[in-house]
Amino acid sequence: MVLTTKYRRKVFNAEMLNRLHEILEELLGKWDCKLIEFNGETDHVHALFQYHPDVALSNLVNNLKSVTSRKLRQEFTDYLATFYWKDVFWNGFYFVASCGGVTISTLKQYIENQDRPKG
DSSP: OEEEBGGGOOOOOHHHHHHHHHHHHHHHHHTTOEEEEEEEOSSEEEEEEEOOTTSOHHHHHHHHHHHHHHHHHHHTHHHHHTTOSSSOOBOSOOBOOOOTTSOHHHHHHHHHTSOOOOO
8 A cells, every 4th residue: 555645745754654653553453454564755655464355445544544644643743734734644545456466575675665764
């Protein structure tokens, strides 16, 4: 799954990405899903996860986006106020794809090689 920030603003720093990783692991666990790999750059994140076939993917992604947006805006209020004047965080779109034809290790390597902010 790839999520981009609203207006592709370069808001992510290392601390926010670490916190987002924690939130996603917790949320996916509540859906009986498992986060396999996570990384991001300043304006987008990649998350590789397993989910049960009974889970409606659109509902899952909707929940992930709304909860992570709310929590990040609550925890990084002052910092995010310099980027956004409204209660927004994610772009309205997302990208998901199944990984048939590509090995999990190839996807993990791609995600690990993202240009993650330092510090």
